[in-house]
Amino acid sequence: QVQLVESGGGLVQAGGSLRLSCVASGRSNSMSAMGWFRQAPGKEREFVATIWWSDDSTYYADSVKGRFTISRDNAKNAVYLQMNSLKPEDTAVYYCAAGNIFRLSVRNPREYDYWGQGTQVTVSS
Numbered sequence: 001q002v003q004l005v006e007s008g009g010g011l012v013q014a015g016g017s018l019r020l021s022c023v024a025s026g027r028s029n030s031m032s033a034m035g036w037f038r039q040a041p042g043k044e045r046e047f048v049a050t051i052w053w054s055d056d057s058t059y060y061a062d063s064v065k066g067r068f069t070i071s072r073d074n075a076k077n078a079v080y081l082q083m084n085s086l087k088p089e090d091t092a093v094y095y096c097a098a099g100n101i102f103r104l105s106v107r108n109p110r111e112y113d114y115w116g117q118g119t120q121v122t123v124s125s
Helices: none
Strands: 002-007 010-013 018-026 033-039 046-052 058-060 068-073 078-083 092-099 119-124
Touching (some): 018 033, 018 119, 033 068, 033 078
Antiparallel strands (some): 033 092
């Protein structure tokens, strides 16, 4: 079993920045990747970014490419999402996710086995 705990959400003005953190505990070394998804009210959960544990390969949604950066800290079993140039449309609950997944499936939330409780990010205009 793997437990994921997110932190770092909050309220920020458009153009501002936030940094989300996700710390994994339990059998986290069995995971191949960790990533972030988000869900806005009335919308489906959508892929944001994922980082591969073995080689630090990263994958981003087109909507956040160039503004968000995913990174990890092996020693802390943590993954971070640095979000810059935030827009009102980035407002959502952000979820950390982990799984033993295939690279072709990184954008599919159903492929991830473990999820955090979510952290709210609100961007005001």
